[in-house]
Every structure is written in C-alpha cells, then in structure tokens.
Amino acid sequence: MRAMARKPLTKPRKHASQDRSRATVDALIEATARILVREGFDKASTNRIAEAAGVSVGSLYQYFPSKESLVVAVIARHQEELMQIARDALAEVASLPIPKAVRRLVAVAIEAHRVDPKLHRVLAEQLPRTGRLENIDVFNREFYTLFKRYLDAHRDELRNLDLDMAAYVCVTSIEALTHNAVLHRSEMLSEEVAGRLVDEATHLIVKYLQ
Amino acid sequence: MRAMARKPLTKPRKHASQDRSRATVDALIEATARILVREGFDKASTNRIAEAAGVSVGSLYQYFPSKESLVVAVIARHQEELMQIARDALAEVASLPIPKAVRRLVAVAIEAHRVDPKLHRVLAEQLPRTGRLENIDVFNREFYTLFKRYLDAHRDELRNLDLDMAAYVCVTSIEALTHNAVLHRSEMLSEEVAGRLVDEATHLIVKYLQ
Amino acid sequence: MRAMARKPLTKPRKHASQDRSRATVDALIEATARILVREGFDKASTNRIAEAAGVSVGSLYQYFPSKESLVVAVIARHQEELMQIARDALAEVASLPIPKAVRRLVAVAIEAHRVDPKLHRVLAEQLPRTGRLENIDVFNREFYTLFKRYLDAHRDELRNLDLDMAAYVCVTSIEALTHNAVLHRSEMLSEEVAGRLVDEATHLIVKYLQ
Amino acid sequence: MRAMARKPLTKPRKHASQDRSRATVDALIEATARILVREGFDKASTNRIAEAAGVSVGSLYQYFPSKESLVVAVIARHQEELMQIARDALAEVASLPIPKAVRRLVAVAIEAHRVDPKLHRVLAEQLPRTGRLENIDVFNREFYTLFKRYLDAHRDELRNLDLDMAAYVCVTSIEALTHNAVLHRSEMLSEEVAGRLVDEATHLIVKYLQ
DNA sequence: GATGAATGAGGATTCATTCAT
DNA sequence: TATGAATGAATCCTCATTCAT
Structure with a gap:
C-alpha cells in the first residue's frame, strides 16, 4: 500500500522528467526535419539544429550520440508515418478485388x-x-511483405506467378511512378493528369498480375 | 615545302601540350570516380583526388573551377556512356515488334x-x-524522347494511349526495376533470377502497352 | 531573502562564463595587434593569431566572423583610445585662448x-x-567636429573665416605634421626637435586662424 | 668595315628586340596599374596581370623578378610623373614672390x-x-629639397626660420591638404570649394613663412 | 541534466613562382 | 625567348564533438 501510495508522488515527477526528455527529443527531430527541408543538409549543423530546437548542443548530444543518429531518427519518424499509411491502406483493401x-x-x-x-x-x-x-529497404521490405500477403490472399485472381517476384515488380513500379511524379514531375500533379497517372499505373499493375 | 616541313616541328609541341592537358583532365576525372567508388563522397577531398590523379591541387583547379564541377564531369562521363548504350539499343530495336x-x-x-x-x-x-x-533528367528525358519515338513508330501495335504518359510509365518502371535490382538486390543478379526479372519486366511493359 | 541568497550561486557562473568570453575576445584583439606590429599584416593568419592568443581557431571564429572583423576590432580599440585622448584634450583647452x-x-x-x-x-x-x-574618417570627423565647436566658441579671437574650411585645414595639417614626424621622421622626436615642431605647428595654425 | 656593315643589320634587330622588350615591360606596368585601379590589389595576381598585358606569366617573370617588383615599377612610374610636375612647377615659380x-x-x-x-x-x-x-619618401624628399632651395633663394621674404623645419611644415601640410581633399573629400573638388581651398592653403603657408 | 565555450582536424581554394617544351 | 601547364605551401573557415561549469 505504501509503495502504491508513493507511486503517484514519484510517477508524476518521472513523468515530468520523461515528458521533458520526450519533448526535447521531439523538438530536436522536428528542428532537424525543418532545417533539412528549409536549408538543406549542408546547412544542418548540429549547433544550428540545437539552436532551432531551443536547446543547447550539449543537450543534443545527451539524446543523440551523433549527427547521423539524429538524421536517422528523422528518417525513422518519416518512414513510420509512411508505413502507417501503407498498413492502413493494405488493411483497407484487404478484401477488395x-x-x-x-x-x-x-x-x-x-x-x-x-x-x-x-x-x-x-x-x-x-x-x-x-x-x-x-x-529505406526496411521500409520497402515491410510494404513488400504486406503486399505479398495481399497477393497471396488473392492468389485465385492472379495468373500463375512467383509472388516474391511479383511483389518486387509491383512495389518497385508503383513507388517509382509515384515518387518521380511527385518529386520530379510536378506538372503531373494537376488533378487531371494525376487522375490519368492513377489510371495508367493501375492498368500497368493489374494487367501484369492477371 | 619548307613551311610544311616546319609544321611537324611546331605541331607536336602544341599536341604535346594539348595531350598533356587532356591527360591531366582524364586522370582527374578517373581519380575522382575511383575515390568516389572506393572511399565515398566524404573522403573525396580535392587534395586527395589530385594526389590520386598524380597531379597537384593547383592543376586540379586549373581545369575544374570547383570540386562540384569535377563531380559533375564524372557524372557527365558516366551518363554519356549510358546514353550511348541507350541510343545504340534503341537503334538496334527500332524495327523489332x-x-x-x-x-x-x-x-x-x-x-x-x-x-x-x-x-x-x-x-x-x-x-x-x-x-x-x-x-539526371537530361538523361532520362533523352531516353524518354527516344523511347516515345519508338512507340510512335509502332503505334499500330499499341492500344490507344497517350504517348507521353506511356513513355513515362515504361521508362520509369524499367529504370526502377533494373536500378533497384542491380543496386539494392544483388541476389537478383544470379543468372537465373536475372532471366526471370527480364521476363517479368518485359511482361509488365508489353501487357501494359498492348 | 532566499531567492536573493541564491543569486550569488548563479551569478558567478554567468560571470565566469562572461568573463571567459570577454577574456578570449580581449586576448584575440591583443594577439592580433601584437602580431600586426611584430610580424606584419601578411604574417597575421587567423591560425597564427589564435595560437598567439592561446585559443583555438574555432574560438576565434566564435567571436569574430572573419579575419577582417578582427582587424577592424583592433582598429576600433586603437581609435577609441585616440579619440579619448582627443576628447580629453579638447575639454581641457575649451576655455583657453x-x-x-x-x-x-x-x-x-x-x-x-x-x-x-x-x-x-x-x-x-x-x-x-x-x-x-x-x-578613419569617423575618427577624423569626430575630432574635426569637436575642433569646429571649439573654434565656434572662440569665434571672437578669429579672423573672419568659414569654420568648416578652417577646421579641415587645421585638423588635417596638425594630423599630418605629427603623424609624419612620428612615423616617418623619427629624428624629429628628439626632445629638442619635437619642441621646435610644436612651436612651428602652433605658429602655423595660430597665424592662420587669427 | 665588315663589322660596321653588319651593325646596320644587327642593330635594327636588337632595336626590334629592345623595342619589343620595352613594349612588353610597358604593357606589364600598364596592365598592373589598370588592374590595381579597376579591381584592387587582391585581384591583381601575376597570372591576371600577364593575361591583361597580353603576355604569358613566364614572360612577366622574364622582366620582373617578383610581383612586388612590378608594383614598385608602377609606383616609380607614377611618382616620376608627379615629380616631373613638381620640378616643372618649382622651376616655373622660381622667381615669383x-x-x-x-x-x-x-x-x-x-x-x-x-x-x-x-x-x-x-x-x-x-x-x-x-x-x-x-x-614615397624619396619622392617627398626630392620635393622637399627643391622647395627648401626655393625658400633659400627667397630668404629675404621670410621671417627668421629654420629652412629644414619650414620646408617640412610646408610640404607636409600642402601634401596632406590636397591629398585628403582629392582622395577623401571629393565634395571639396567643386570648382568653387577647390578655389577656396587654394586660398586657404595659400593663406596658411604664406602667413606661416612671413 | 543542461549549458555553451572551446576544440582542432580537415577541407576548398588561391597564387607566386618554376621549368619543360 | 616565349609559353602556359604544373606546383604546393599557405590561407581562411567550418563543424562535429567534448567538457568544465
């Protein structure tokens, strides 16, 4: 009982401290992403990042052992977002033809x-x-695994093919078509062209699979 | 006659000089490529490159105004090689179905x-x-243009489609499938798997176009 | 009271830090002046200055954004010393004929x-x-302004003249005569010759003004 | 006779060669002056100067042992022009009061x-x-000597004074007043202000001497 | 824990000068 | 004698990281 009574006393404190740590870590990742986007990799020095995050360089190194680890954290956060979208999407379409x-x-x-x-x-x-x-492969491979699972579940709609290979072909193609469109062909993003891109990419994959 | 007899006397000189310049430039590009491959971008300092090329930093800057320009030269050389392969291939298949x-x-x-x-x-x-x-776009776009020309010439074999979009879809997909296979999936390069990759990629594109 | 008791705890820290900064800045300015004097401008590389100041180059650039800014700081410090002398002198003679x-x-x-x-x-x-x-003009011009003010206050002792022009003539002449004597004619600095130089310069200016 | 007969044959050659040398030297000095004026000391590299002079760096070093010697030559040429003006002026005023x-x-x-x-x-x-x-002192001292000679010749118009000191005072003041006016006070160069400057400087010197 | 001053190796670039052709 | 390619020491400056406070 005593112990339990104490917990409320200490936990908040730890929480406060943990929250503060968490907040600092988040601020650092956020600041890194922001600077990377606004100023580019070369301007993203650790001192600059710390300043943008409102903490000292010392604190930065308290939470991240190196600059690289910070960038990795940004990547991880971004990929987790993407993966969540991917997971949701795959779950959503699981039973669709x-x-x-x-x-x-x-x-x-x-x-x-x-x-x-x-x-x-x-x-x-x-x-x-x-x-x-x-x-990046971790990311691609998870998506690839999920997609393969989808294909496996819809094997009866497919022509006879090697699921590994098919997943590779589909995932790679879709990624490339959408990635390039968004990053290098902004003209493709008009409502209408984007619609046609979806049509064509779908056509490409569907014809391939069936 | 005399004048002509003299020429060999002067010409070699100029040649010698030009050859020397040319050799220096080549050595620098070659050394840059080598270091980039063997040690990575961050180790490729201009002093290191010059040393590897067997010339002085001064000479490097005689021919290249900046480190970046050197890297660009390496890229240009590489892309020219690729483009030549691409041009040859397109020429070769021009009349094939x-x-x-x-x-x-x-x-x-x-x-x-x-x-x-x-x-x-x-x-x-x-x-x-x-x-x-x-x-890279210059490269991709040249290939894309050549490929569109091929499609145009074989329009009767195609289903009804927008050539621009079709070329984008095909070029992007082929590039991604081969690029990733070679760079990130070395396991795909076994004789046998590579063969199946060609089959599948071909299937993907052909079904899409027809 | 408690809070006030705490201050001594924090203040020293900040002070320590501020003092350290201040000391570094001073050491750098001082080292720059010393090297400039002893070895000349061309030997005054930033690394050398930092070394002479007993700090790292990094610290130098922490406080001065460029080599030039360091030199400017030396100039500013020197000129401030001179201006103080000038101000004091003018104040001192304000009421003298x-x-x-x-x-x-x-x-x-x-x-x-x-x-x-x-x-x-x-x-x-x-x-x-x-x-x-x-x-340097800022300097000269401040002196020139102060001197003009003196002349204005003693207008009744002057012949009729344009104060701007008169101040220019007097300040420029005095500066040149003393500057050249000290810098290029060290022989003029013997007690006796210096005395005569003062006589003559005074004569020059006084006759001119009256 | 033979020898003499040859001379006309060789001399022109030497002349040609000497003229060419002379022309090269002049071109180099001229180019140096031009670059110094247009681009500043720091941009005046020997390669740049040689290029501007239309010769090779090698040739530059054929005629000038170092960069400094080139700058010195420019200075010498400029000072000789000034001295010529000074000599002419002194000669012209020799008998004036x-x-x-x-x-x-x-x-x-x-x-x-x-x-x-x-x-x-x-x-x-x-x-x-x-x-x-x-x-620069060589220059100033020659002018100073000539001026002292003038004063000596007009001793009867002067109050009793040390000619060395008087020459120093006059030459230094005149130089400073005109130099500063031209270089740092361009506003003083309007026809009217320049006239008043001449009046005042003259007044300064004349009152001092008499 | 937090701070931010200090570090110093390392990098890109310049330029006076030399020397083979 | 002219050329200009080559040299390489030297310079300014950056930045990831450490550590005394």
Missing part, C-alpha cells in the same frame, strides 16, 4: 508522397550519406 | 547498370547534392 | 601618436585594405 | 593629385605593403 485494391494503393502512394514532399525529397537525397540505405 | 524490343531494352538496361554499378550507385546518391538533378 | 589651446593640442597629438606608434603605423597602412576607410 | 609661388604650388599639387586619382589612391594604400615606404 485486385483492380480496386491496386487503384486504391496507387492513389494512397501518391497521397503519401504528398504528406511532406520536401522532406521526402531531402531524405531520399541525403539518406544514402547516412549509410542507412538498408533503412 | 514490341515484345522483342522491350525484352531487349530491359536486358540492355540491366547490362548498362552493370557497367560500373558501384559508380552508378555513388553517383545516383550524390547527384542530388550537386544541384544537378536536372542532369 | 587659441595660442595656448593650439599648442596644447599639437602636443597632445604627438603624445597620442606615441601611445603605440608601431601599431598606429601598421593600422594606418592596413586600414585602407579593410574597406574601413570610412572608419 | 612667395604668395604667388605658394598659390601656384598649391594649385599644381591639386592638379597633380588629379592626374590619376584612383591609381594614386591605390598606390597610397598599397605602397606600404611593398616595403617601399622609403620610396
């Missing part, structure tokens, strides 16, 4: 790229430098 | 990525940082 | 040039290069 | 500063850096 499902997935992929396209671009560009290429 | 042509193009794309995959990878990663994203 | 006042000002001008003649010389030589020519 | 003579000398000093004020300014600023401060 392939044409409908693919169309929805393509649309979602474009939407996802639009969440924070500038950050996405910077990360796509700077990510290699962190030696975390694998990271 | 779509299935054969696409299969050949996919195979060539893989080959092209294999010319110097490590360099390709580093450049793909660093290119954004040089502010020469347009460059 | 022109002959006594001018004699005193000339003597003070020589004294001022003797405060740190080597530094004065290097700065006079290098100042133009810093793009701070205006600075 | 002091007031007329001084007035003329002041006017000539202003004119002299206007010959190439920008060059004069750059040289005045950069000269110290060449370690040729003595040079």
Whole structure:
C-alpha cells in the first residue's frame, strides 16, 4: 500500500522528467526535419539544429550520440508515418478485388508522397550519406511483405506467378511512378493528369498480375 | 615545302601540350570516380583526388573551377556512356515488334547498370547534392524522347494511349526495376533470377502497352 | 531573502562564463595587434593569431566572423583610445585662448601618436585594405567636429573665416605634421626637435586662424 | 668595315628586340596599374596581370623578378610623373614672390593629385605593403629639397626660420591638404570649394613663412 | 541534466613562382 | 625567348564533438 501510495508522488515527477526528455527529443527531430527541408543538409549543423530546437548542443548530444543518429531518427519518424499509411491502406483493401485494391494503393502512394514532399525529397537525397540505405529497404521490405500477403490472399485472381517476384515488380513500379511524379514531375500533379497517372499505373499493375 | 616541313616541328609541341592537358583532365576525372567508388563522397577531398590523379591541387583547379564541377564531369562521363548504350539499343530495336524490343531494352538496361554499378550507385546518391538533378533528367528525358519515338513508330501495335504518359510509365518502371535490382538486390543478379526479372519486366511493359 | 541568497550561486557562473568570453575576445584583439606590429599584416593568419592568443581557431571564429572583423576590432580599440585622448584634450583647452589651446593640442597629438606608434603605423597602412576607410574618417570627423565647436566658441579671437574650411585645414595639417614626424621622421622626436615642431605647428595654425 | 656593315643589320634587330622588350615591360606596368585601379590589389595576381598585358606569366617573370617588383615599377612610374610636375612647377615659380609661388604650388599639387586619382589612391594604400615606404619618401624628399632651395633663394621674404623645419611644415601640410581633399573629400573638388581651398592653403603657408 | 565555450582536424581554394617544351 | 601547364605551401573557415561549469 505504501509503495502504491508513493507511486503517484514519484510517477508524476518521472513523468515530468520523461515528458521533458520526450519533448526535447521531439523538438530536436522536428528542428532537424525543418532545417533539412528549409536549408538543406549542408546547412544542418548540429549547433544550428540545437539552436532551432531551443536547446543547447550539449543537450543534443545527451539524446543523440551523433549527427547521423539524429538524421536517422528523422528518417525513422518519416518512414513510420509512411508505413502507417501503407498498413492502413493494405488493411483497407484487404478484401477488395485486385483492380480496386491496386487503384486504391496507387492513389494512397501518391497521397503519401504528398504528406511532406520536401522532406521526402531531402531524405531520399541525403539518406544514402547516412549509410542507412538498408533503412529505406526496411521500409520497402515491410510494404513488400504486406503486399505479398495481399497477393497471396488473392492468389485465385492472379495468373500463375512467383509472388516474391511479383511483389518486387509491383512495389518497385508503383513507388517509382509515384515518387518521380511527385518529386520530379510536378506538372503531373494537376488533378487531371494525376487522375490519368492513377489510371495508367493501375492498368500497368493489374494487367501484369492477371 | 619548307613551311610544311616546319609544321611537324611546331605541331607536336602544341599536341604535346594539348595531350598533356587532356591527360591531366582524364586522370582527374578517373581519380575522382575511383575515390568516389572506393572511399565515398566524404573522403573525396580535392587534395586527395589530385594526389590520386598524380597531379597537384593547383592543376586540379586549373581545369575544374570547383570540386562540384569535377563531380559533375564524372557524372557527365558516366551518363554519356549510358546514353550511348541507350541510343545504340534503341537503334538496334527500332524495327523489332514490341515484345522483342522491350525484352531487349530491359536486358540492355540491366547490362548498362552493370557497367560500373558501384559508380552508378555513388553517383545516383550524390547527384542530388550537386544541384544537378536536372542532369539526371537530361538523361532520362533523352531516353524518354527516344523511347516515345519508338512507340510512335509502332503505334499500330499499341492500344490507344497517350504517348507521353506511356513513355513515362515504361521508362520509369524499367529504370526502377533494373536500378533497384542491380543496386539494392544483388541476389537478383544470379543468372537465373536475372532471366526471370527480364521476363517479368518485359511482361509488365508489353501487357501494359498492348 | 532566499531567492536573493541564491543569486550569488548563479551569478558567478554567468560571470565566469562572461568573463571567459570577454577574456578570449580581449586576448584575440591583443594577439592580433601584437602580431600586426611584430610580424606584419601578411604574417597575421587567423591560425597564427589564435595560437598567439592561446585559443583555438574555432574560438576565434566564435567571436569574430572573419579575419577582417578582427582587424577592424583592433582598429576600433586603437581609435577609441585616440579619440579619448582627443576628447580629453579638447575639454581641457575649451576655455583657453587659441595660442595656448593650439599648442596644447599639437602636443597632445604627438603624445597620442606615441601611445603605440608601431601599431598606429601598421593600422594606418592596413586600414585602407579593410574597406574601413570610412572608419578613419569617423575618427577624423569626430575630432574635426569637436575642433569646429571649439573654434565656434572662440569665434571672437578669429579672423573672419568659414569654420568648416578652417577646421579641415587645421585638423588635417596638425594630423599630418605629427603623424609624419612620428612615423616617418623619427629624428624629429628628439626632445629638442619635437619642441621646435610644436612651436612651428602652433605658429602655423595660430597665424592662420587669427 | 665588315663589322660596321653588319651593325646596320644587327642593330635594327636588337632595336626590334629592345623595342619589343620595352613594349612588353610597358604593357606589364600598364596592365598592373589598370588592374590595381579597376579591381584592387587582391585581384591583381601575376597570372591576371600577364593575361591583361597580353603576355604569358613566364614572360612577366622574364622582366620582373617578383610581383612586388612590378608594383614598385608602377609606383616609380607614377611618382616620376608627379615629380616631373613638381620640378616643372618649382622651376616655373622660381622667381615669383612667395604668395604667388605658394598659390601656384598649391594649385599644381591639386592638379597633380588629379592626374590619376584612383591609381594614386591605390598606390597610397598599397605602397606600404611593398616595403617601399622609403620610396614615397624619396619622392617627398626630392620635393622637399627643391622647395627648401626655393625658400633659400627667397630668404629675404621670410621671417627668421629654420629652412629644414619650414620646408617640412610646408610640404607636409600642402601634401596632406590636397591629398585628403582629392582622395577623401571629393565634395571639396567643386570648382568653387577647390578655389577656396587654394586660398586657404595659400593663406596658411604664406602667413606661416612671413 | 543542461549549458555553451572551446576544440582542432580537415577541407576548398588561391597564387607566386618554376621549368619543360 | 616565349609559353602556359604544373606546383604546393599557405590561407581562411567550418563543424562535429567534448567538457568544465
């Protein structure tokens, strides 16, 4: 009982401290993302990031052992957002037939790229430098796994094919078509062209699978 | 006659000088590529590059106004190689029917990525940082234009579609499938899997176009 | 009371930090002046200055954004010293009649040039290069303004003349005569010759004004 | 006879060669002056100067052993021009009474500063850096000697004074008043103000001497 | 824990000068 | 003698990281 009585006393404190830590960490990740987007990788010095986050460089190094680890955290946060979208989308289309499902997935992929396209671009560009290429793969591979699961569940709608290969082809193509459209072909983002892009990408994948 | 006899006397000199310049420039580009591949962008300091090229930093700056310009030269050289492969391939398949042509193009794309995959990878990663994203587009767009021309010439084999969009979809997909396979999925490069990748990619594109 | 008792706890820290900063800044300015004097402008590299100041280059750039700004700080410090002498002198002679006042000002001008003649010389030589020519003018112009004010107050002792022009003529002449004597004619600094120089300069100015 | 017969044959050649040398030297000095004026000391690299002179760096070093020697040559040429003006002026006023003579000398000093004020300014600023401060003194001292000679010749018009000291006072003051007016007080160069400056400077010197 | 002053290796670039052709 | 490619020491400055307070 005593112990339990104490908890309310200490927990808040720890919470406060934990919350503060959490807040600092968040502020740092947020500041990093902001600077990366607004000023580019080369301007993103640790001192600048700390300043933008409203903490000292010392504190930055309290929470992140290196600059790289900070960038990795930004990447992780961004990818987690994307993965959540992907998971939701896959869950949503789980029982839809392939044409409908693919169309929805393509649309979602474009939407996802639009969440924070500038950050996405910077990360796509700077990510290699962190030696975390694998990271991006972690992302791709999870999506790829989920998509393969979907295909497996809809095997009867498919022609006879190797699911691994098929998932690779589909995921890679969809990613490339939407990524390039958003990042390098902004003209493709007009309502109308984007619609046609969805049509065509869907067509590409559906014809391929069936 | 005399005057002509003299020429050999002077010409070699100029040649010698020009050759020396040319050799220095080549050595620098070559050294840059080598270091980029072997040690990564961050280790590629101008002094290191000059040393690796067997010339002085001063000479480096005689021929290249900045470090970036050197990297750009490496990119340009690499892309010119790729473009040559692409041009040749398109010329070669010009009169082939779509299935054969696409299969050949996919195979060539893989080959092209294999010319110097490590360099390709580093450049793909660093290119954004040089502010020469347009460059890669220059490349992609030339290929895209050539491919559209091919499609136009084979319009009767196609379903009714917008050539611009079709070229975008095909070029982007082929590039992504081969690029990722070569750079991120080395397991796909076994003779057998590579063959299946060609099959699948070809299937993807052909079904899409027809 | 408690809160007040705490202050001593925090204040020293801040003070310590502020003092350290201040000490670093002073050491840098001092080191710059010293090197400028002993080794000349061209030897005054930022690394050398930092070393001489007993701090790292990094610290130098923490407090001065560029080499030039350091030199400017040295100039400013020196000029402030001179201006203080000038202000004091003018205040001191404010109520003296022109002959006594001018004699005193000339003597003070020589004294001022003797405060740190080597530094004065290097700065006079290098100042133009810093793009701070205006600075020296700021100095001259403040003195010129103060002197004009003196003349104005003693208008009744003067012949009829344009105060602006008169101040220009007097200030420029006194400055040149003392500056050149101290910097280029060290032989003029023997007790006796210096005395005659004061006589003559005073004569020049007094006859001119009356 | 033979030998003499040959001379006409060789001499022209030598002449040609000497003329060419002379022309190259002149072109280099001229180019240096031009770059110094237009782009400043820091932009005046030897390569740049050689290029501007239309010769190779190698040739530059054929005629000038160092960059400094080139700058010194520019200074020498400029000072010789000024000295010529000074000599002419002194000769011209030799028999004039002091007031007329001084007035003329002041006017000539202003004119002299206007010959190439920008060059004069750059040289005045950069000269110290060449370690040729003595040079400027060579100039001043020649003028000072000539002026002293004038004073000596007009001793009967003077009050009793030390000619060395008097020459120092006069030459220094005139130089400073005209130099500053031309270089730092361009507003003083309006026809009218310049006239008053001449009046005042003359007044200053004449009252001092008599 | 937080702070921010201090560190110093390292990097891009310049330029006076040399020397092979 | 002219050329201009080559040299490389030297310079200014940045930034990830540490540590005394």
